[in-house]
Amino acid sequence: MDPIIILQAGVASGTVLLFATLGEVLAERSGVLNLGVEGMMLIGAMTGFSVTIATGNPWLGVLAAMLAAGLVSQIHAFITITLQADQVVSGLALTFVGTGISLVLGEGLSKAGTVSLMPNFSIPLLSAIPILGPIFFTNQSVLVYIGYLMVPLAWYYINRTRPGLHLRAVGEYPSAADALGINVFRLRYAYVFVGGMLAGLGGATISLAVAPGWFSELTTGGQGWIAVGLVIFAQWDPIRAAVGSYAFGALRRLILDIQGPLVLFGFKNPFYYNSSLGFFLQMLPYAFTVIVLVIGSREAIRKRLGAPAALGNPYIRGERGK
Amino acid sequence: MAESTLIKKRFPWRLKLEPRLDEPSTLLSLLVTLGAMVVALALGGVVIAAVGGNPFVSYAYIAKASFGDAGVLSDTIVKATPIILTALACSIAFRMKLWNIGAEGQFIMGAWGASAVVLAPLVSAEASRWLFIPVMALAGMSMGAAWGFIPGYLKAKFNVNEIISSLMLNYIAVSWVNFWIFGVWSEGGFQMSPKFPVGASLPRLSEYAKTIPAFRGLTTHAGLLFGIVAAIILWFIVFRSRWGYEIRLIGDNPQAAKYAGVNIIRNTIFVMALSGALAGLGGMSEVAGVVRRLQTSPIAAGYGFTGIIVAWLAKLNPLVIIIVSILFGALILAGREIQPSGIPKMIQGIILVCLIASDFLLRYRLRITRGEE
Numbered sequence: 001m002d003p004i005i006i007l008q009a010g011v012a013s014g015t016v017l018l019f020a021t022l023g024e025v026l027a028e029r030s031g032v033l034n035l036g037v038e039g040m041m042l043i044g045a046m047t048g049f050s051v052t053i054a055t056g057n058p059w060l061g062v063l064a065a066m067l068a069a070g071l072v073s074q075i076h077a078f079i080t081i082t083l084q085a086d087q088v089v090s091g092l093a094l095t096f097v098g099t100g101i102s103l104v105l106g107e108g109l110s111k112a113g114t115v116s117l118m119p120n121f122s123i124p125l126l127s128a129i130p131i132l133g134p135i136f137f138t139n140q141s142v143l144v145y146i147g148y149l150m151v152p153l154a155w156y157y158i159n160r161t162r163p164g165l166h167l168r169a170v171g172e173y174p175s176a177a178d179a180l181g182i183n184v185f186r187l188r189y190a191y192v193f194v195g196g197m198l199a200g201l202g203g204a205t206i207s208l209a210v211a212p213g214w215f216s217e218l219t220t221g222g223q224g225w226i227a228v229g230l231v232i233f234a235q236w237d238p239i240r241a242a243v244g245s246y247a248f249g250a251l252r253r254l255i256l257d258i259q260g261p262l263v264l265f266g267f268k269n270p271f272y273y274n275s276s277l278g279f280f281l282q283m284l285p286y287a288f289t290v291i292v293l294v295i296g297s298r299e300a301i302r303k304r305l306g307a308p309a310a311l312g313n314p315y316i317r318g319e320r321g322k
Numbered sequence: 323m324a325e326s327t328l329i330k331k332r333f334p335w336r337l338k339l340e341p342r343l344d345e346p347s348t349l350l351s352l353l354v355t356l357g358a359m360v361v362a363l364a365l366g367g368v369v370i371a372a373v374g375g376n377p378f379v380s381y382a383y384i385a386k387a388s389f390g391d392a393g394v395l396s397d398t399i400v401k402a403t404p405i406i407l408t409a410l411a412c413s414i415a416f417r418m419k420l421w422n423i424g425a426e427g428q429f430i431m432g433a434w435g436a437s438a439v440v441l442a443p444l445v446s447a448e449a450s451r452w453l454f455i456p457v458m459a460l461a462g463m464s465m466g467a468a469w470g471f472i473p474g475y476l477k478a479k480f481n482v483n484e485i486i487s488s489l490m491l492n493y494i495a496v497s498w499v500n501f502w503i504f505g506v507w508s509e510g511g512f513q514m515s516p517k518f519p520v521g522a523s524l525p526r527l528s529e530y531a532k533t534i535p536a537f538r539g540l541t542t543h544a545g546l547l548f549g550i551v552a553a554i555i556l557w558f559i560v561f562r563s564r565w566g567y568e569i570r571l572i573g574d575n576p577q578a579a580k581y582a583g584v585n586i587i588r589n590t591i592f593v594m595a596l597s598g599a600l601a602g603l604g605g606m607s608e609v610a611g612v613v614r615r616l617q618t619s620p621i622a623a624g625y626g627f628t629g630i631i632v633a634w635l636a637k638l639n640p641l642v643i644i645i646v647s648i649l650f651g652a653l654i655l656a657g658r659e660i661q662p663s664g665i666p667k668m669i670q671g672i673i674l675v676c677l678i679a680s681d682f683l684l685r686y687r688l689r690i691t692r693g694e695e
Contacts, residue, residue: 297483
């Protein structure tokens, strides 16, 4: 029950949520709500794990995971952007398809032996920083470090670059963006693809780094949905997304660790002596997601922050066919 | 000008999309839905073939294993019964564009509520069915309604996204039931409650085999009646009552509903609670009719999620839901013996995708025109 170790492991498991949440932030910023994150993560976890077994190279696994989840995301893109169907129903459908296909193709994977996993290492100077060093920079997976880099990168991209401006324009005011010559349809397809790739990366992070292996649907255990919830808490901002993801990662880790010791804060540990109480601990991440949603939604109302204005709406061009 | 004539010469036909101004006919709607199902089965077949299976053998097996004789047909109906109720639950919420994804959790809590009547015990074990069944149904519906009320209330009061909150409550419900069956109600350390007394069970057809020999071995139970009666009542509510009109109005055009003085906040909470109550009744029917004890593995089997697809496939029509549920009951029944075991789930997903995509054909008219126009 060393808090440093819990936080260190929390950062690792929060990286899963971070990738998925960042991906969804980008897709939603372009105006497409994709509820299929859970399904895309499962596709990513399954593909990443099986390609790594087949080739022995986890990097190929990660690449394949991102590509596979990105391709699956294009089903949603086609249905919602081109066919203009309801984004909610299509996203749900994508979760079903992703779950189903990963179960069928992943059959037998759970029996697979060990695979060469993603390498862990410490960053020389940074790991010497007291408290922060051991938590963030000591013996973490390379994917965790990639996660650190991605947060400022995504923030800078969205808020300070020209393509980022286009992205926001497409999500806030697609007809104006269209009038400026930005291809709304193509950009939305692209960001749904990027969102899918990041969800796939999140899935691969589970099956290759955080909890290696393939355990059918239990691999993700609803983390895709937690990520969708975190986007609302994050107010579509990468930095807040990171804070939320790491906090949730630490919570998940704490729940595992709290059941171990015989003595908790000087008392007999009730979770150790009565293991069925542990089910209340298992409820916590889901209960906290609901609480986080309530806080996020209230704050959004109070500060008049909001979702991208065009989120959830298909873009239909004024003059069609010209 | 020159360019357009060039295109005209090279390719004289043009595909044109026109939004339909009138409602598509029932026949067209039916044809498109059937077409989507066929495409979905074909796509599912491709994946089955990709993992080395023979899709024709698989599909033929599914048909035979679920409709082959009276015995399996009866089992199919047993599988369809919980789906009818969860699909009804989803359909009423979806009418109002409330995305209740929590039917699974509401179903599980319904099963828990009904079990609490037996195990707490609120009703003594010697009581007759006439006491047990109404109390259990009421308890199941109230627990389901409570589980639907939470996301409804949060949506109405704090604008919390009901998709995620209702989904999170699914996971909480599973843990909640696990706590009871692993701890308080565990039977000798096993992960299940003791078996219910006879009074706390829904009668099965096989119980009447003495008078009607043809019923021997048939497992269809009285929960089916709950499903059918609920479907009929819901049909009247949606299409023949003032409340149903309000629900449909909010779903179609919330702005107009607001101007017409419909109370959206109250309806959001009511509809989510009603939706939860229906799913909860499904849980009660499953626990009293099939499992006859509380345990998570056969109860939390994804009926809530199948309900979403069935509701959509039935175009939210309560009576059509009964028929579609039986088809899906067949898929689930036969799927249990099929390898890989993920096939039924995958096919369900692909059906939903094709269905949504096919809606495009109902909203737009494809017209092939010659040349310019």
